[in-house]
Amino acid sequence: MRPAWSIIFFTSISGLGFGLAAWVVLGFIDLVQPQQIFGVGSLVMLLIGAGLLSSTLHLGHPERAWRALSQWRSSWLSREGVLAVLAMLALAGWGWHLFAIGTPPLWANIAAALLMAVTVYATSMIYASLKTVARWHHPLTPICYLMFAAAGGLLAVLWLQAILGQGQSDAFELAVLLALASAWGVKLVWWQIAGANGSGSTLASATGLAGLGEVRSIMPPHTSENYLQHEMGFVIARKHASRLRLIALGLGGGLPCLLVILYGGSAMGIGLALLVHMAGVFVERWLFFAEAKHTVSIYYGHQH
Amino acid sequence: MTSLPEPSAIKLGLVIDLDICVGCQACVVNCKEWNTSGYGAPLSDSDAYGAQPNGAWLNRVHAFEAGTGADAKVVHFPKSCLHCEDAPCVTVCPTGASFKRSEDGIVLVNEDWCIGCGLCAWSCPYGAREMDPAEGVMKKCTLCVDRIYNENLPSEDQVPACVRTCPTNARHYGDLGDPNSEVSLLVAARGGVDLMPEQNTKPVNKYLPPRPRRAANDTPMSLLAMADEATPSGFWKWVDSTLEKLG
Numbered sequence: 051m052r053p054a055w056s057i058i059f060f061t062s063i064s065g066l067g068f069g070l071a072a073w074v075v076l077g078f079i080d081l082v083q084p085q086q087i088f089g090v091g092s093l094v095m096l097l098i099g100a101g102l103l104s105s106t107l108h109l110g111h112p113e114r115a116w117r118a119l120s121q122w123r124s125s126w127l128s129r130e131g132v133l134a135v136l137a138m139l140a141l142a143g144w145g146w147h148l149f150a151i152g153t154p155p156l157w158a159n160i161a162a163a164l165l166m167a168v169t170v171y172a173t174s175m176i177y178a179s180l181k182t183v184a185r186w187h188h189p190l191t192p193i194c195y196l197m198f199a200a201a202g203g204l205l206a207v208l209w210l211q212a213i214l215g216q217g218q219s220d221a222f223e224l225a226v227l228l229a230l231a232s233a234w235g236v237k238l239v240w241w242q243i244a245g246a247n248g249s250g251s252t253l254a255s256a257t258g259l260a261g262l263g264e265v266r267s268i269m270p271p272h273t274s275e276n277y278l279q280h281e282m283g284f285v286i287a288r289k290h291a292s293r294l295r296l297i298a299l300g301l302g303g304g305l306p307c308l309l310v311i312l313y314g315g316s317a318m319g320i321g322l323a324l325l326v327h328m329a330g331v332f333v334e335r336w337l338f339f340a341e342a343k344h345t346v347s348i349y350y351g352h353q354h
Numbered sequence: 355m356t357s358l359p360e361p362s363a364i365k366l367g368l369v370i371d372l373d374i375c376v377g378c379q380a381c382v383v384n385c386k387e388w389n390t391s392g393y394g395a396p397l398s399d400s401d402a403y404g405a406q407p408n409g410a411w412l413n414r415v416h417a418f419e420a421g422t423g424a425d426a427k428v429v430h431f432p433k434s435c436l437h438c439e440d441a442p443c444v445t446v447c448p449t450g451a452s453f454k455r456s457e458d459g460i461v462l463v464n465e466d467w468c469i470g471c472g473l474c475a476w477s478c479p480y481g482a483r484e485m486d487p488a489e490g491v492m493k494k495c496t497l498c499v500d501r502i503y504n505e506n507l508p509s510e511d512q513v514p515a516c517v518r519t520c521p522t523n524a525r526h527y528g529d530l531g532d533p534n535s536e537v538s539l540l541v542a543a544r545g546g547v548d549l550m551p552e553q554n555t556k557p558v559n560k561y562l563p564p565r566p567r568r569a570a571n572d573t574p575m576s577l578l579a580m581a582d583e584a585t586p587s588g589f590w591k592w593v594d595s596t597l598e599k600l601g
Contacts, residue, residue, distance in 0.1 A: 051476070075392075076548065087551030108471070109469045109470050109471055109490075110468070110469065110470015110471075110472075110485065110486075110489070110490025110491055111468065111469045111470050111490055111491065112469070114449070114468075114469045115469055117448070117449035117450070117451075117467055117469060118448035118449050118469060118471070119448075120449060120450055121447060121448050121449060121450070123357055123451050124357045124444075124445040124446075124447075125445060125446050125447055125448045125473075126446070127446065127448040127471065128448035128449075129471055130447065156382075157368055166531065176473070179446070180442075180446075180477055181442065181477075181479070181553060181554075182442075182476065182477060182478065182479045182553070183476070197409075199491075200432065208444075244473070249479075249553075250552045250553075251479065251550045251552055251553060253418070255549075255550050255551065255552060256549055256550050257418055257420075257429070257431055257561075258372075258547035258548070258549055258561045259372070259418065259420045259548070259563060259564075261563055262420035262421045262425075262427055262429075262563070262564065263420055263421035263422055263425070263426075264420065264421070264422060265416055265418050265419070265420045266418060266419045266420075267416065267417075268417050268418060268419045268428065269416070269417035270409075270416065270417050271382075271414035271416045271433070272414065273407065274405075274406045274407055274408060274409065275406070276411075276414075276484065277408075277410065277475070277484040277485050277487070278475070278481040281475060281476075281485075282475075282476065282481070331525060335355065344476070344481075345479040345480075345550065345553070346478075346480065349416055349480075349481060353600060354489055
């Protein structure tokens with residue numbers, strides 16, 4: 051599948067935003083002064099909003115994007131849109147309550163955090179619900195998205211705690227390391243097993259010619275690349291897949307963990323850890339698309 | 355609403371005979387010709403006469419080879435929307451632009467609502483949908499909905515453009531929901547199949563596999579063998595014997 055930059059940016063950045071938001075509403079950062087509420091709130095909204103805005107960039111008609119909120123009964127993309135809007139409204143309400151009245155009640159905090167998680171789940175289901183892309187159509191796909199949002203969010207919390215000069219416990223630092231390690235652990239498993247058996251479709255089943263013996267493609271229906279091949283026949287990454295996976299793992303997991311262990315107390319050190327982590331997540335997300343094969347490539351003679 | 359309607363009694367669709375198709379591409383061209391000026395935005399092309407021509411087409415003809423050795427067979431394979439009963443392209447649509455008609459099962463795109471996200475094309479296992487490069491909306495086979503119900507056309511033209519133009523009669527159009535329709539009887543007689551049945555899309559369109567090749571001892575003797583072994587009769591017998599006398 052073609053790795054569109056707008057979609058890679060959207061899933062990574064809004065994932066980080068929702069992850070951070072969930073930990074914030076659960077009280078992992080002490081927000082006392084108005085400028086703290088406003089500052090952290092703006093950062094969260096900026097991350098989520100930038101991601102969502104970016105997701106509309108690849109549309110043929112971005113001005114009609116509001117229509118995407120209508121089909122939540124059947125479409126995961128629509129559900130994601132509706133939940134993202136609800137999540138942003140809930141965050142605005144939560145921030146206002148904190149500012150004007152005081153800490154919101156526990157049930158509201160938990161409900162808001164759950165809303166963030168469900169939104170990230172909906173993002174992942176846009177891809178995981180597609181039977182045509184065997185690698186995505188796997189129960190671990192949503193787990194990966196949720197774990198990366200949670201781990202990135204925790205790392206961002208650690209960074210904000212350092213900036214705000216709030217005491218950081220070793221236990222929390224350890225939790226960040228564990229979250230990063232387990233997110234990449236699940237990703238490693240996903241790389242091994244998701245879609246390993248293909249889509250179940252073959253050129254024989256795709257053409258109904260099984261009765262004649264082995265089927266081979268001898269001539270494509272057009273002389274130059276068409277929309278289907280451009281969109282769903284991306285092959286560049288597969289050549290470098292193992293190298294890119296190592297880069298993703300190193301940048302997204304190894305290096306941030308090392309930085310947190312070495313410079314745990316410094317805002318600069320953790321900020322750098324967060325930056326390289328996101329760079330690693332970008333590579334991971336790029337591979338998520340670039341490595342995935344679509345059943346239509348069978349008609350063009352690719353093994354599936 | 356992009357939830358699927360209850361399965362309709364009438365299921366309009368195509369039956370494509372892979373035994374007959376010669377891969378002439380006439381259906382491809384006539385489809386483009388009709389649909390570029392019919393339902394919705396024109397089917398645009400870019401660099402049409404250049405090195406990298408590109409454009410939206412609703413019907414494409416692949417060519418495959420099946421079997422090995424002397425039994426290998428070239429199969430021309432037209433592919434367009436199969437108007438699936440369980441169409442994944444309809445349910446993934448976030449706007450309601452992609453829909454399946456409850457009255458006859460035709461899958462269409464309301465181009466005024468389409469945001470051009472491309473998710474429906476991703477969800478289609480067959481690659482039946484293509485984004486229009488100029489208009490930014492999704493294009494797909496409409497089963498020539500603007501022909502088949504068009505009473506201003508002569509009755510023989512009230513069929514999809516691809517069916518009307520096929521010079522070998524490899525394409526058939528009709529109601530596959532009616533077990534006694536001509537197309538249903540054809541499917542039953544020839545063992546018509548679904549493409550990628552394992553994807554559970556329940557396609558309406560059916561494909562008729564090529565008829566089995568005649569057995570080897572059934573094939574005509576080679577011309578060389580005839581020349582050597584056959585005993586001529588009548589006029590040719592006289593020519594034969596006269597030529598032999600000449601030495």
